[in-house]
Amino acid sequence: LQQHLASFMDAYNFARRLKTLKGLTPYEFICKQWDAQPERFRIVPSHLMMRLNT
Template sequence: MNHPWTHGQVERMNRTIKEATVKKYPYQTHQQLSQHLRDFLNPCNFAKRLKTLKGLTPYEFILKS
């Protein structure tokens, strides 16, 4: 059985998200956090090319699968 906490890449991304959001900014509402997460994750999913995905973005990799 696979568990997210056993995957180093998933854990690293979770840490990156926390460091860029809740550990850096005091959010007054859940909506503020939600908006900031979208603003942070969109470039990660659609613009950032990853070596582990052979130079594809996560979005391109999923489309190719």
């Protein structure tokens, strides 16, 4: 059940566009912030995120 829930949450976070993020998915929002303000991140955030095909 826990693995199923984690898989569901990963899929939801990559697919769901949120109004509070101006129509971006959480992943797209973080990547956009990385491009705009890279000094706020210590490492590239996309290297740490689970992807749908990993």
